[in-house]
Amino acid sequence: MNEIKSSNYYVDKNPQDNGDHEVHREDCxxxxxxxSREYLGNFDCCEDAVEKAKEIFSQSIECFYCSKE
Ligand SMILES: [Zn+2]
Known part of the structure; x- marks a missing residue:
């Protein structure tokens, strides 16, 4: 049985050089x-967190480091 572990996610309020706002898991x-961060909520996966972040910053992407796990 797979137990889905949800985590708290945050979006970086400061954009990257290309204008992207990165979404991070709490342990990133x-x-x-x-x-410098805005709390998004508790999600099962970073895709859901990015969708929420896009309501604040339309140009939001998942972080390279925490999304690859
Ligand atoms: Zn991250």
Missing amino acids: KKLPNPA
Whole structure:
């Protein structure tokens, strides 16, 4: 039986050079400091978190580091 572990996700309020706002899981080593991130909610996968982030920043993408796991 597969137990789905949900996590808290955050979006970086500061865009990358190309305008993307990265979405991070709470345990990501690239997680921005509290002043620079917006709490999105608790999700089972980063795709759902990115969809939520797009309501705030239309140009949101999943983080390279935490999405590859
Ligand atoms: Zn990340």
